Amino acid sequence: MEGNRHQARGNSAHHSHGDEKFIWKYVFSTDHKMIAKQYLFTGLFMALVGAFTAYLMRWQLAYPNTAAPGWGVVTADKFNMLVTMHGTIMVFFVGMPVLVAALSNFVIPLQIGARDMVFPRLNMLSYWVFVASVVCLLASFFVPAGASACGWTGYPPLSASQEYTGIFWGVVLWILALALEFASFTMGGINYLATFMCARAKGLTYSRVPLATWFLVGASLAFFFSVGPLIAGAIMLLLDNVAGTGFYLPQKGGEPLLWQHLFWFFGHPEVYVVFLPGLAAVLEIIPVFSRKPIFGYRTMVWSMAVALALSYVVWAHHMFISGMDPRLAMPFSITTILISVPFAIIIFCMLASLRGGSIRLATPMLWAVGFLVTFLIGGLTGIFLGSAASNIYFHGTYFVVAHFHYTFFPAVFFGGFAAIHFWFPKMFGRMYSERLGKIHFWLTFVFFNCTFWPIFQIGSGGMIRRIADPSQYRILDQFKTLNVFVTISAFILIAGQIVFVINFFWSIFRGPAAEANPFRANTLEWSAASPPPHGNFTAAPVVYRGPYEYSLPDRAEDFVPQNEPPLAQAEGTA
Amino acid sequence: MTPLTPDKIYGWGVPFAASSYAAKLDRQLNIFHAAMILIFVCWAVYMAYCLIRYRAKPGVPAEYGHLSVVTSLIPDGIILAFEMFMIFAIGLPSWAHVMENFPVEKEANVVHVIAQQFAWNIHYPGPDGVFGRTSIKLISSGNPIGLDDSDPAAKDDIVSINQFHVPVNKPTLVYLSSLDVIHSFNVPAFRTKQDATPGMQVRIWFEPIQLGTFEIACAQLCGLGHYRMRGDVIVHTQDEFDAWIKKKLAEKSES
Numbered sequence: 004m005e006g007n008r009h010q011a012r013g014n015s016a017h018h019s020h021g022d023e024k025f026i027w028k029y030v031f032s033t034d035h036k037m038i039a040k041q042y043l044f045t046g047l048f049m050a051l052v053g054a055f056t057a058y059l060m061r062w063q064l065a066y067p068n069t070a071a072p073g074w075g076v077v078t079a080d081k082f083n084m085l086v087t088m089h090g091t092i093m094v095f096f097v098g099m100p101v102l103v104a105a106l107s108n109f110v111i112p113l114q115i116g117a118r119d120m121v122f123p124r125l126n127m128l129s130y131w132v133f134v135a136s137v138v139c140l141l142a143s144f145f146v147p148a149g150a151s152a153c154g155w156t157g158y159p160p161l162s163a164s165q166e167y168t169g170i171f172w173g174v175v176l177w178i179l180a181l182a183l184e185f186a187s188f189t190m191g192g193i194n195y196l197a198t199f200m201c202a203r204a205k206g207l208t209y210s211r212v213p214l215a216t217w218f219l220v221g222a223s224l225a226f227f228f229s230v231g232p233l234i235a236g237a238i239m240l241l242l243d244n245v246a247g248t249g250f251y252l253p254q255k256g257g258e259p260l261l262w263q264h265l266f267w268f269f270g271h272p273e274v275y276v277v278f279l280p281g282l283a284a285v286l287e288i289i290p291v292f293s294r295k296p297i298f299g300y301r302t303m304v305w306s307m308a309v310a311l312a313l314s315y316v317v318w319a320h321h322m323f324i325s326g327m328d329p330r331l332a333m334p335f336s337i338t339t340i341l342i343s344v345p346f347a348i349i350i351f352c353m354l355a356s357l358r359g360g361s362i363r364l365a366t367p368m369l370w371a372v373g374f375l376v377t378f379l380i381g382g383l384t385g386i387f388l389g390s391a392a393s394n395i396y397f398h399g400t401y402f403v404v405a406h407f408h409y410t411f412f413p414a415v416f417f418g419g420f421a422a423i424h425f426w427f428p429k430m431f432g433r434m435y436s437e438r439l440g441k442i443h444f445w446l447t448f449v450f451f452n453c454t455f456w457p458i459f460q461i462g463s464g465g466m467i468r469r470i471a472d473p474s475q476y477r478i479l480d481q482f483k484t485l486n487v488f489v490t491i492s493a494f495i496l497i498a499g500q501i502v503f504v505i506n507f508f509w510s511i512f513r514g515p516a517a518e519a520n521p522f523r524a525n526t527l528e529w530s531a532a533s534p535p536p537h538g539n540f541t542a543a544p545v546v547y548r549g550p551y552e553y554s555l556p557d558r559a560e561d562f563v564p565q566n567e568p569p570l571a572q573a574e575g576t577a
Numbered sequence: 578m579t580p581l582t583p584d585k586i587y588g589w590g591v592p593f594a595a596s597s598y599a600a601k602l603d604r605q606l607n608i609f610h611a612a613m614i615l616i617f618v619c620w621a622v623y624m625a626y627c628l629i630r631y632r633a634k635p636g637v638p639a640e641y642g643h644l645s646v647v648t649s650l651i652p653d654g655i656i657l658a659f660e661m662f663m664i665f666a667i668g669l670p671s672w673a674h675v676m677e678n679f680p681v682e683k684e685a686n687v688v689h690v691i692a693q694q695f696a697w698n699i700h701y702p703g704p705d706g707v708f709g710r711t712s713i714k715l716i717s718s719g720n721p722i723g724l725d726d727s728d729p730a731a732k733d734d735i736v737s738i739n740q741f742h743v744p745v746n747k748p749t750l751v752y753l754s755s756l757d758v759i760h761s762f763n764v765p766a767f768r769t770k771q772d773a774t775p776g777m778q779v780r781i782w783f784e785p786i787q788l789g790t791f792e793i794a795c796a797q798l799c800g801l802g803h804y805r806m807r808g809d810v811i812v813h814t815q816d817e818f819d820a821w822i823k824k825k826l827a828e829k830s831e832s
Binding site for chain 1 (some may be wrong): 672795
């Protein structure tokens with residue numbers, strides 16, 4: 004009876020949305036799945052812009068002061084803009100929309116058995132505010148004097164007054180773009196959190212919530228509690244630029260280090276805002292493709308909670324040599340070391356989940372395994388930088404560049420591609436090509452390492468960041484060949500993404516139709532149709548067990564969907 | 578001791594350790610490297626073993642059970658213990674040595690370094706050991722740090738741009754500041770690095786142990802000319818250094 008009523012409502016909802024006009028269905032949609040796709044496509048488009056900035060910078064570093072094909076000579080003023088915009092785009096306009104927004108929007112409601120977000124209109128608004136933010140950022144390339152050239156960290160006084168860079172509109176638009184983005188993700192985050200807390204299916208207790216949802220919610224929490232101080236900081240920076248105040252200008256009584264504290268108080272949790280969703284996808288994929296329960300479910304959720312709490316007290320490890328009191332190095336070194344422990348626990352739990360499994364290296368699993376290996380390198384090299392004494396030499400060198408590319412790239416791209424392939428059948432109702440998926444993985448994996456591994460070496464040799472012309476320094480002479488090698492690898496890495504583009508679009512339109520549960524997984528999203536209609540489930544799902552019951556003994560099938568009624572109860576109702 | 582040539586200073590690894598604390602910091606890097614490689618290899622080998630040993634085989638189901646959680650905490654515990662050891666036994670003592678234990682001013686070569694877009698101004702107190710007064714109002718193209726010539730202490734002061742002359746085997750104590758934006762005083766061969774922030778004056782020190790010329794490279798994005806904000810630390814014997822000071826003083830009185 005109950006089921007029938009839900010079914011009827013589901014159908015009518017589906018019907019009333021069925022003959023919507025194009026603009027309501029594809030542009031101003033309130034359907035969380037369509038909004039997820041909008042974020043995904045916007046983010047992937049921005050990744051192309053980000054890749055182009057990388058191409059120009061790498062060209063200049065390998066072949067200084069020669070014309071880059073399709074652009075021309077990358078002059079020093081342009082190089083500083085490229086450095087700034089590459090960081091801003093990749094962190095805030097690729098990592099955030101693809102991982103935080105697209106994944107949370109698509110996965111959370113489906114995994115918890117909800118019909119949609121609890122605030123669908125707010126959800127739509129958050130996307131369109133984000134579009135405004137993208138427009139602001141892209142417009143800054145075309146204003147007089149060009150885009151901001153103060154680095155993605157925007158340290159004042161350089162960013163606080165145009166007398167130091169000659170750039171006014173670029174900096175103002177950059178701050179405005181970030182402000183709009185923060186507004187957008189605050190709206191989104193409220194939605195994910197409220198949906199997670201209020202709209203879970205019957206029986207889906209907190210200890211039965213799939214890890215992907217836990218980690219996505221964790222990412223939004225990390226964002227919420229850290230962004231406030233930065234918004235205040237950004238307003239002061241804006242006022243310094245447009246209203247002649249001096250919050251960060253010492254000649255007017257200001258304090259440049261204040262920005263660094265506010266920025267990194269946000270900046271370190273922000274790493275986890277991008278990292279946790281990547282981890283979320285990988286955590287969901289590993290049990291499905293090794294056909295066994297995830298190891299340490301509770302341990303991992305609690306580890307995440309501890310890591311989030313600690314992430315608010317590590318920020319000054321970005322500032323060891325900034326001129327703050329050197330005695331602060333001790334507490335911040337200790338918290339930094341402590342925060343590596345919960346992540347070590349999570350990584351070891353994932354490794355232990357492989358043991359005794361029946362592992363199939365399909366494309367999503369390849370990305371997941373690639374994520375583990377590359378992120379581990381990123382984590383281990385972080386130990387060098389978190390220890391104050393070794394930070395003195397490495398700070399501001401390419402060692403840091405290599406380190407954060409080994410953390411961000413696995414999170415955003417390995418985690419992102421894992422998620423895209425894993426949920427592709429659910430999102431588009433068709434299967435991707437396994438063969439192209441594997442070619443794309445190996446191209447990316449090999450050339451990612453060829454690009455960023457030598458950068459550790461270059462950084463150890465002393466190459467400093469954000470140098471527009473490496474031929475100025477004797478210290479960089481011996482790295483000419485290595486820089487050419489890195490550049491060529493980066494070009495192949497970028498070109499390799501064409502395979503993904505082909506696979507993605509070909510499969511959306513021509514891929515074989517996907518069944519509802521192609522990977523034989525347990526969580527609720529796989530009990531909906533592929534792709535799920537507006538309203539997701541024909542009947543409200545009821546959950547009877549945890550999400551990772553794989554390879555239970557004495558069963559014919561090696562998986563038990565969360566919403567499958569227990570045997571006794573099923574017989575009773577029949 | 579002969580001066581080092583650049584090809585001896587700069588190679589593929591970290592540059593030649595040309596200051597008294599460089600070797601100490603390098604030793605820490607080496608221990609970290611060894612430990613991190615060990616962790617990575619153990620981890621990666623075990624993962625490769627799992628991926629091969631437990632690959633999907635027809636008719637072989639996965640195991641439903643697991644190791645106990647306690648067993649899995651053993652590697653976490655080992656890593657935590659190692660990291661604590663690194664921090665307390667090696668990291669913080671060397672940090673304190675470099676950043677908190679400064680040489681006595683009387684026994685050191687004391688210098689002001691004033692960074693600006695895009696140059697390093699080196700200000701020596703001269704034979705009297707007292708720095709002359711400076712003022713932003715007096716800054717001009719011939720007087721980059723705004724030295725006040727009416728101050729008697731300024732009479733024997735020497736200002737040098739991008740050429741930082743120091744004596745070997747004697748600590749140099751630097752008072753670092755900036756006139757405009759944040760720069761970072763970075764001498765890779767000495768393992769010295771410190772941000773120069775406007776509105777602040779920070780102390781740093783180093784003791785060169787090798788003769789030669791070592792590059793200063795700004796390590797903080799400071800604007801359009803950041804990439805060419807380079808200088809040199811020129812390490813002399815004490816006699817050469819004294820002679821250089823004398824020569825500069827003679828030049829100054831002529832002009």
